Amino acid sequence: MSSHDRIEDIEQRIYMAYQEGNFQEAKALETKIKKLKGDDHLYDDNEPYSIEGKIFIDE
Template sequence: MTVRDKIEDLEQQIYIACSEGDFECMNQLEQQLETLRGKANHVFEDDPYAIEGRFQEHDL
């Protein structure tokens, strides 16, 4: 399971918890999601081949 898959899974769980009115669970899942997104962003900071941030405006 990739990081993107884990993020999508957490987002789905958050949606379900919200629709069921389980706001405590929703808050816990949102904290997990933010932590995972933070870790995912740090992975690309040191990668010289990462797509993110490599394009200039004229490249688009």
């Protein structure tokens, strides 16, 4: 199982936890997924068009 598959599985578990109203589990899983992604996905949390930390506003 690759890390990408594992991340997708955790994202599905997060979705299910929110649907069931289990917010503590969802937050714990979100923390776990951030650790798995690490620095490789540093800019995914930024704006959709950010490149190397520079933000470009979509007009």
